[in-house]
Amino acid sequence: MKKTFLISGLMVFGLSMLLPVTAPLFAADCQVIGGEIESETNLLKRQALARQGVVACPDDPRINFHYAYSLERFRQYREALKHYQQAAIHDPEFAASYFGMGDMYLQLGRPEDAVKAYEFGLALAPEAGRAQRSLAEARSRLQEQATGRHDDDVTSFAGLMGLEPEQEPDPEPVVEAVPQQEEPPKAVTHLLVYAAGAGGSIAGDVSQQVVEGEDGRKVTAEPEVGYQFVAWSDGRTDNPRVDSGVSRDVTVAAGFAPVVYTVTALTGPNGDIAGRGSQPVVHGGEVGFAVKPGAGYIASAEGSCDGYFDGDLYRIGSVTADCTVNFTFAAIRDEPEDAAGVSxxxxxxxxxxxxxxxxxxxxxxxxxxxxxxxxxxxxxxxxxxxxxxxxxxxxxxxxxxxxxxxxxxxxxxxxxxxxxxxxxxx
Structure with missing residues (x-):
């Protein structure tokens, strides 16, 4: 069993050596560093980037938070707690850092400190439902466990907030060996499903499994010819769409509507038409106008609409754009019926x-x-x-x-x- 444990430790060490290291990339701009950490979707690479970010920007609260979160995912709870605490020290109104501390105190068997951390964070963000549930769990554990029992090398929440003397913790290694019998942590994932209504389709991955807190992949609602995108079923109108910071399952459908054009009919004196003015016509649709010349007059039509006379009806077919037709009426001359006597x-x-x-x-x-x-x-x-x-x-x-x-x-x-x-x- 001892031999097996040593091999597991070597594997962990070897894995850390294989992680991509972006060396002196972290030199100055902490905002850029934080953005690169947040955009990385691979958990191992993200932890490596966050570790370097903490070295380059030790006072940046969000980089400390990202590093703490990555350590937590690999069950390095003590080290994660330190960086959640650093995030809170450098940004006292960063509610998520207190929630992270509460989670770590629970993992380390410190429900009393967990209760205090959750309560402090909820005072800043009272709508955080997950933190409310975690607070209830911490209070339940506190009732089952005698107070005062805790590890001396873990900084208490009261000590962090200056309510009791702080003890200097023993140095901890950055990477802890994980015993072979422990299963690797399972990331919480959510399902994103995208569908299309009549008149269009979806381009992209229509079914996505996304780790909680990460971003989904881009999808685009593509209308068919003669249709246009209107909105998603949840009210969003962005297209293409990316669901960011996923915290729940998402199922939405893209809505489409026919494209509508305007056909405008104008007329001059000495005649009339039925339906003058503007008429809406869907893409590829048809419209007709009943033409009524005055007595002794004949009708003609011109304009940007592509139409033709069918008896007393002027038809415009397959409309694909706004257009205008103008009807005019000319007098019919009284012509002789015979050419007799004409030289x-x-x-x-x-x-x-x-x-x-x-x-x-x-x-x-x-x-x-x-x-x-x-x-x-x-x-x-x-x-x-x-x-x-x-x-x-x-x-x-x-x-x-x-x-x-x-x-x-x-x-x-x-x-x-x-x-x-x-x-x-x-």
Whole structure:
């Protein structure tokens, strides 16, 4: 048994030699040192960093606290108590240091000192539920144990607070050998669970086991196309999210909502539309406007919305951004129904001025029969010489956009003055 214990001691010593040491990293800035200690998640590495931090910053209360906590996790209670006491000395309002002292006094069989430490810390932080439960346990132990029985090399709470003469404790080694029969300490962990509601998903580790007091890993709520992130089920709106200083289990869901755009419809005189003004439309949705031109007027639409006329209904489909549509109403001219008596040499083609190299008068047109008024024509286009020009606009008077030879044209017809003429079949 003796041989086994010696091997265990060597293992502990060897492990401490293998711990990463960040040598003269700790030179001046205690705040930076404290931050590096707090960001380290590996318990062994964190203890090594805290040990060096105490050397570099012996008067820093939080570095002493971190070192004491790491010693406590490895059951080095006497040494941990000293550094909890140092943390309280350098920051008398640091409530957690008194709670740490209370825990160590209990482990060392000093319930009377534990009661005093817990009571002092709770006077600073009365809402600390765990400390309240520990105080009740310390009082229970105090009733079971005769007062005055304690180790002389452990500083009492009264001595620490100047209520009795302080005794100089015997020097203690930094690392204590742990007997083989003792199981390694089990860290308290909490479970973090993240879920997504309809319209999105979670990027990252959705189920995390985190040591108490440590930080969880980052997760991101990612909305689907057409949705946006709103909030987590616990009311938080940060995204990405990191749960810091975990002290309990956490289960939350990300909430998403459809993206809503605004379609604005405007109208001029001589007509009306049903649904003018602004209308909300979800991503990819559709909206329609019933168009009502005044008597003798025809409607047209322009703007940033991508839509089309379907009879008297103007449809805008697959909305992916805010947009505006403007409806205007133009008068329909009273056109002659026949071209009889119109001389080809006298024809004026209104849109021909935009055809390169073609005169606006004396153009060669198709045979002027049969005919129909411009407002009634089913097809659009202009023939100038042997070239067929297609024009924009419902009344045939818009700008010329493209051309083809007469033999290539798919739509037949010609405009003579204010009359649209269909040529006779070949």
């Amino acid at each position: 080809v040499d006298e024809v004026v083609v209104e849109a021909a001025v935009e055809a390169p190299g073609v005169e606006a008068t004396a153009v060669e047109m198709a045979s002027p029969e049969p005919s129909t008024a411009v407002s009634d024509k089913p097809l659009e286009g202009e023939r100038l010489g042997d070239t067929w020009w297609r024009v924009q606009g419902s009344d045939g008077a818009g700008s010329i956009t493209e051309s083809a030879t007469v033999g290539q044209k798919m739509e037949q017809g010609g405009r003579l003055g204010d009359t649209w003429l269909r040529p006779l079949p070949d």
